[in-house]
Amino acid sequence: MIVAAVGLATTAAAIRLGWRLAKPTTAAPVMPTTWQIGGASMAPTLLGHHVELTCGACGVRWPVHWQANLRPRGPVTCWNCGARVPIGQSLPQAGTAVTLVSRQLDPRPPLTGELVVIAPPLPTDTNRSGPGEISRFIGAGTPGLGAGTRWAVKRVVATAGQQLTHHAGVLLADGRPIAERLAQAAADHPDRVDRPLDILVHDDRHRPGAMSSRWRPLAGSAPPIAVDADGFRLRAQQQDGNWVPSAWLAYHHLAVHDGLRPDVIRDDFPSNATEVRALQPVDRLSLRLRVNAAAGGTVQVLFRLAGQPRATIRTWPAGSCRLDFDSASGEAWSGDVSDFPQPDSAPTPIAIRILTGEGKISELVIRRPLQYRIEAADAVKWTWPLRLSEGQFYVLGDNVPLSIDSRQFGPIGSERIVGRIQPT
Numbered sequence: 001m002i003v004a005a006v007g008l009a010t011t012a013a014a015i016r017l018g019w020r021l022a023k024p025t026t027a028a029p030v031m032p033t034t035w036q037i038g039g040a041s042m043a044p045t046l047l048g049h050h051v052e053l054t055c056g057a058c059g060v061r062w063p064v065h066w067q068a069n070l071r072p073r074g075p076v077t078c079w080n081c082g083a084r085v086p087i088g089q090s091l092p093q094a095g096t097a098v099t100l101v102s103r104q105l106d107p108r109p110p111l112t113g114e115l116v117v118i119a120p121p122l123p124t125d126t127n128r129s130g131p132g133e134i135s136r137f138i139g140a141g142t143p144g145l146g147a148g149t150r151w152a153v154k155r156v157v158a159t160a161g162q163q164l165t166h167h168a169g170v171l172l173a174d175g176r177p178i179a180e181r182l183a184q185a186a187a188d189h190p191d192r193v194d195r196p197l198d199i200l201v202h203d204d205r206h207r208p209g210a211m212s213s214r215w216r217p218l219a220g221s222a223p224p225i226a227v228d229a230d231g232f233r234l235r236a237q238q239q240d241g242n243w244v245p246s247a248w249l250a251y252h253h254l255a256v257h258d259g260l261r262p263d264v265i266r267d268d269f270p271s272n273a274t275e276v277r278a279l280q281p282v283d284r285l286s287l288r289l290r291v292n293a294a295a296g297g298t299v300q301v302l303f304r305l306a307g308q309p310r311a312t313i314r315t316w317p318a319g320s321c322r323l324d325f326d327s328a329s330g331e332a333w334s335g336d337v338s339d340f341p342q343p344d345s346a347p348t349p350i351a352i353r354i355l356t357g358e359g360k361i362s363e364l365v366i367r368r369p370l371q372y373r374i375e376a377a378d379a380v381k382w383t384w385p386l387r388l389s390e391g392q393f394y395v396l397g398d399n400v401p402l403s404i405d406s407r408q409f410g411p412i413g414s415e416r417i418v419g420r421i422q423p424t
């Protein structure tokens with residue numbers, strides 16, 4: 001009975017959205033089938049052909065696209081430390097394997113945040129990499145369908161009735177950045193929507209020299225910070241029954257593509273090793289760290305990006321634990337700005353201090369969420385706001401600088417949707 005009721009509700013919703021009105025232009029095999037990603041447009045969530053490079057200086061390992069037109073011809077700059085990494089004799093690896101669930105099998109309309117497989121026509125643009133098609137059929141299934149099939153995988157970011165605009169290069173759906181809508185969709189529908197992967201900005205577990213961390217204590221009169229080969233020991237002090245916080249431990253960002261000069265953090269995509277473009281400052285970061293301590297205590301993390309600084313205070317238990325921080329979820333920083341001086345020589349977007357107790361902080365990893373942007377050259381092609389009518393979907397690739405998607409070819413009709421990619 002419950003199943004029938006759900007089925008009826010889904011059908012009603014589908015008709016309201018015009019989902020059943022348009023038959024697909026191409027049919028997928030009815031049963032779920034396994035495919036391989038061929039292009040770069042959904043990275044880092046789904047990779048096309050790529051090689052895994054290892055930096056000889058810091059040891060970090062990461063994938064670089066390896067299609068004919070995206071293959072690096074010379075050394076690649078390490079996103080983590082700026083060293084030049086030879087491409088060597090690496091053999092390309094196949095793209096991510098994904099499971100396609102056809103519309104015949106699951107006729108529910110796609111949700112915001114879901115990955116869908118769309119059928120041609122896809123426009124070509126010789127200046128870009130091309131859509132991240134699912135290019136190869138692996139495993140048992142319908143013979144013949146794989147060869148020559150150039151379907152593309154894209155992420156649904158807006159559906160019928162929604163209004164798209166852009167502000168300062170960032171795409172908005174009903175007034176909110178698309179990245180925020182996708183995070184909300186993943187929280188609302190965890191069974192159907194995966195959150196896009198965050199992109200690595202810096203990983204202190206991989207240093208070019210044992211003591212050459214970008215995290216450094218800021219000078220001050222507070223209790224000093226002891227620097228280890230794999231972390232930092234911070235200590236708050238008790239004075240007349242009150243805690244005096246430790247000194248600040250600050251991250252100093254360097255531009256790996258610009259001679260390692262001090263810079264703000266920008267929207268680099270480490271996998272896009274051959275792409276040349278102007279990088280944009282990021283407006284949101286996350287930080288993961290480990291605390292080892294004999295007793296519980298309190299740590300404060302301060303993010304300074306565009307706008308007002310934001311701070312988060314967290315407690316840790318005795319022992320070892322990992323803590324996650326997000327620049328968007330802290331409290332507006334109301335402390336004395338002189339507590340957190342900005343050195344002239346280096347932008348310091350993140351700083352940490354211990355408010356009570358003492359502990360060792362290590363394994364500092366900074367990431368940034370994907371921000372879905374539109375280039376001015378693409379924005380002028382459309383009349384904004386762009387309202388999606390019945391049966392229309394706005395679809396984007398997660399590899400924002402390279403993907404060809406609704407920013408170029410506009411919203412797509414439901415007849416172009418072959419099926420969806422099963423979430424992992």
Ligand SMILES: [Zn+2]
Binds near residue numbers: 058060079082
């Ligand atoms: Zn490196």
